[in-house]
Amino acid sequence: MNLRQLQYFLATAEHGSFTAAARSLYVAQPSLSEQVRQLEAELGVELFARVGRGIALTEAGRALRPEAERVLAGVEQARDVVRDVRELRGGTLSFGMFGTASDYLIADLVGDFRRRYPDVRLRLVGQNSSLVADAVRTGRLEAALVVLPVDDDGLDLRPVHREELVVVGRSPERLGETMTIERLAELPLVLYDAEYGWADPMRRQLAERAQLAGVTLSPAVEVEDLEAAVQLARRGIGDTVVARAVLGTVRGARSLHAVPFAEPLWETFSFIARRDAPVSPATRAFIELVERRLERLGELILYQGGQREQRAS
Helix, strand or coil: CCHHHHHHHHHHHHHCCHHHHHHHHCCCHHHHHHHHHHHHHHHCCCCEEEECCEEEECHHHHHHHHHHHHHHHHHHHHHHHHHHHHCCCCCEEEEEEEHHHHHCCHHHHHHHHHHHCCCCEEEEEEECHHHHHHHHHCCCCCEEEEEECCCCCCEEEEEEEEEEEEEEECCHHHHCCCECHHHHCCCCEEECCCCCHHHCHHHHHHHHHHHHHCCCCCCCEECCCHHHHHHHHHCCCCEEEEEHHHHHCCCCHHHCEEEEECCCCEEEEEEEEECCCCCCHHHHHHHHHHHHHHHHHHHHHHHHHHHHHHHHC
């Protein structure tokens, strides 16, 4: 039994003849009749009986008709659902982002996406990059934007943006003009992502550099939220390490003194998806918006850097 046979059966039942049914479906009458006969042979019953010059449903045919209608209606509904997803008129987008993305990426992205595709539901999961990578790998998320490094087993990675890491605090005298890893180890550090600790990608970079220099980084305070770390730095409790973009987006960050590392340190953002698994049209559209946002962010940082240089000169 196949969908074509059910379609031909229902058309014949509606029009009362093979000829009229074939004409309505724009198919040859012998082809339609043969498909109906094959359906009858498979079911082991006659579905139509001759009545005068026409045909009518048998008892078996009358029993099959509502079931055939339900099957074809379900198929059409499935097509509609898929069509809506393909044409961005429905469905749910499940996308992951590193935890601090909410501080300078998500709000604008959601607004842009909802204006363009109001019928697509959004599910944005913000966690540490390593946890997000695990969720993509197991299929709980379709794709994500993470900070490298992460375990890339089973994943396709596409790096798209770099953010310079800077040390921020309330005391210019304590921070100086540039920061070395040896001096960082002596500061009262406030670090965020407390739950994931030194497995966090940014912290991993700091730990690797400290190991090469033969020093140990021991934060005085650990908090979960980036904004909380910034607020503690504003109160003079300690100094923290953030991406430069945070200076223009997180509340109160502009008031802090920021210095780069003497040997620059960068966060690399990368899109990830399961290897050889296609992403949905909605996810592709969202990724395009993310890329544009990151481009604008890079341009803004360059502009702000130029402004700082002008003021310094």
